[in-house]
Amino acid sequence: DARVTQTPRDKVTEMGQEVTMRCQPILGHNTVFWYRQTMKQGLELLAYFRNRAPLDDSGMPKDRFSAEMPDATLATLKIQPSEPRDSAVYFCASALLVGEQFFGPGTRLTVL
Amino acid sequence: SQQGEEDPQALSIQEGENATMNCSYKTSINNLQWYRQNSGRGLVHLILIRSNEREKHSGRLRVTLDTSKKSSSLLITASRAADTASYFCATEPAGNTGKLIFGQGTTLQVKP
Numbered sequence: 001d002a003r004v005t006q007t008p009r010d011k012v013t014e015m016g017q018e019v020t021m022r023c024q025p026i027l028g029h030n031t032v033f034w035y036r037q038t039m040k041q042g043l044e045l046l047a048y049f050r051n052r053a054p055l056d057d058s059g060m061p062k063d064r065f066s067a068e069m070p071d072a073t074l075a076t077l078k079i080q081p082s083e084p085r086d087s088a089v090y091f092c093a094s095a096l097l098v099g100e101q102f103f104g105p106g107t108r109l110t111v112l
Numbered sequence: 113s114q115q116g117e118e119d120p121q122a123l124s125i126q127e128g129e130n131a132t133m134n135c136s137y138k139t140s141i142n143n144l145q146w147y148r149q150n151s152g153r154g155l156v157h158l159i160l161i162r163s164n165e166r167e168k169h170s171g172r173l174r175v176t177l178d179t180s181k182k183s184s185s186l187l188i189t190a191s192r193a194a195d196t197a198s199y200f201c202a203t204e205p206a207g208n209t210g211k212l213i214f215g216q217g218t219t220l221q222v223k224p
Contacts, residue, residue: 042214048210055209099204101212103147103155105154
């Protein structure tokens, strides 16, 4: 049963700390997306990759957020330093080029 | 930025009734997709309709697309309590990027 996995599922941290979220896309999928979901803003696209190369990260605050794909089986989203306004659920999704996206269960981040 | 606007924001119906949700968008698209999200979980793909299609069915789901009005509707027939969830439309802008822009969603409650 192929699915996208994300770790950690929950993260509570203090303001100023570094946070790293990890995603394992479905094997064979070559496009990976990072989204952030909040009650106020809804679901926002932060960044996405195709064949491990970043295609668009315009939705990401550049000064503190970074996204990478060290290899085809791992995508990371890092926040340094974290701020309370970063509290949200972060989703990773993968797809085979275009069309249907498969979402992971999300990482619920709380920054105190 | 949010492209899709969904209407209504919330809908409460009795089991067995039909539920209709609408989505409007702003730019040319390759396709429009509908996703479902149960509380605290990731999004699950329901159905995709391409820009050259007008109607599509999948089980109890019926989706229509009117590109001249830039709008879509999702009809769930014979609703069940298990259909209680949030439903999101997502548009893939023209250009074959694979990127999706999500609406704010409709929260559906189906009362047993």
